[in-house]
Amino acid sequence: MSVFLLIDETGALFDASRWEVRLRLGCQGTTSEVIASAVKQRGWIGLAHHATSVEIHMRRTDPAPRTVQLAIDLVMGTLASKIVLVHWGNEWRRETFASPAAAILRIEELMAAVSSSAQAVPFRSTSRTIQDLWRDGNRTLIMALQQFQNRIGIIDAGDACALSHLPGMGTTSVFERPKLSTSLIIRAVSPFVRFYDQRRRPAFEGKDLRQQPNPDYNRWIVDTFDRIIDAGEPLLDDVDAVVQQPDGLPLQMSYRRVAAPYRTPSGSQLIVTTSVLIPLPRRDAVSA
Secondary structure (H helix, E strand, O other), X not given: OOEEEEEXXXXXXXXXXXXXXXXXXXXXXXXXXXXXXXXXXXXXXXXXXXXXXXXXXXXXXXXXXXXXXXXXXXXXXXXXXXXXXXXXXXXXXXXXXXXXXXXXXXXXXXXXXXXXXXXXXXXXXXXOOHHHHHHHOOHHHHHHHHHHHHOOOEOOHHHHHHHOOOHHHOEEXXXXXXXXXXXXXXXXXXXXXXXXXXXXXXXXXXXXXXXXXXXXXXXXXXXXXXHHHHHOOOXXXXXXEEEEOOOOOEEXXXXXXXXXXXXXXXXXXXXXXXXXXXXXXXXOOOOO
């Protein structure tokens, strides 16, 4: 059985087959025609959940930002083996992806293309609150905070690394500061995290974060993690960063993050980060 959903410009989720939605849109056609009308005329996003696949319907120009954010959150949490992105410009185009992460990166590319004329800033952090998560219904990051509270800030390193492979935990990665050391070692990297070459992901694990590509960005991240460890409390923020790809071209990333400090039974300190992508461009970031 298939389920057809619509997300409006406020981020509200609707059953696309309900007559109230047809009345609101002024469209009395089939459910597929209702979704097409909402996407093209309103900038809404349509989601069609089938047995083994999910279709995402969106327009390439000026989609509603809150709509895109909720769609990304929903797709990141799906277990579907195939994601089909159907996007409208002057015509409909269909692209098929083998994972939610690949589809989300393509959505980000579409958003970045729209905002290519916007001036980028190198690194920026905007503090957020738990109220922001509840308002947006961000289950992934709420779960990350609840996990920190339930464990009272203590976790085994192996258990922490296992979180990076759980589909419901978004993009979760683990960094360790060994006892009596200033190094920050990459212990686990989520397969959903964007890399310049996905095949290199396992090679990063076990290495000091400072020794990875984009040293300025990594130093900025390490400084942030140092403050989190010193404070002993999770950080909730939105991050905007521009890094350099191997071909020299800039790549803009935007994501909402929970970074939580844990202690292990062996005495080392961990930073467990969980993040969800934010569509580009960022609308309301304020330098922190």
